[in-house]
Amino acid sequence: MLEHFRPAITTLAVMTLLVGVAYPLTVTGVAQVAFPDQAAGSLVHDDTGQVRGSRLIAQAFDGDQWFQPRPSAGSYATVASAASNLAPSNPKLRERIEQAGAGHAGQAPVPMQLLTTSGSGLDPHLSPEAAAWQIPRVAQARSLTEVELLRLVEAHTERPLFGPAVVNVLALNLALADNPSTSSQ
Template sequence: MLQSLRPAVVMLALFTLLLGLAYPLAVTGVAQIAFPDQAGGSLIRDAGGRVVGSALIGQPFAEARYLHPRPSAAGDGYDASASSGSNLGPLNPDLAERVKTEADALRGEAGGAAIPADAVTTSASGLDPDVSPAYARLQAARVARARGVPVQEVQAVIDANTRGALFGFIGQPRVNVLLTNRALDAKVPSRLLSSAPSSVPAA
């Protein structure tokens, strides 16, 4: 009996050490060396070193002077502990009503332009940090009015923070909301709220 069990116990211990300890440590070490920023969570810090968010995790922005992210169904919105989509089917009346309500609210901002899908639909995670360039451009006029600056200044920051598809063909062009809002605070300070503290500290 012992002779039959010994090989199984030895193999269990060997593969536990190899796959449960050595391999994860090796992958973690390579990641920390080759991609330290991504391995550390792509954290964004202010000038004082305080973490203000992650480039990979969406967060809410409600002020008119900032780009707003796409809607979130994660908990009460952007709750990383409850990451989820709405799980509502395309024919669900609750989804149709919510999309209609949000689209109606955006029509004045759109100025007749088409409303992008990501402006009124949630992502699968509820934590999407990016919006489409079309949705970012749709918000440029509102952001410019709130900051008291020409819309061209806001659009220039959006354009500078627009990233294309990975390797030119993977994914879609995107605008990171947190990074763009920080760039707006740094490059297009609000002339109407110059004395108000920013909720997104500029670098």
């Protein structure tokens, strides 16, 4: 057995240099040149250069004037993010969904996406339907017409080939904040 320890230690050392150091450095080098924005975390900057978030990471939005992302089991905490892990049979799940649904009593049925927490707790997306469902509320709070907002939602809808159509809620809200006719509210 002992004669195997020298190759064991040296092979691990060589592999560490190769796939533990050289490989990630190579990928980083290629990534920084080819896709610097994505490699840095798809950050969103404002005019002053300050970081306002990442396109890929949901932010909490309170208030009727914003489109709201999916609920988060970890309150949108990022380090670390969390899921509810509630089983469908767990009474707490029904209780939570019932309560959240009651808040939107006037507008049934409430889209499932707006009542269920995501796996990551940081889901940045909504289906176009779940975004459009919020239009009456946002329109009223911002004194905008529903048609204008519907157009905005449509402009922010991505339709990938291998997955459902999605709207990035942060991008949508950024557009609301940037739009002079809306930000003046």
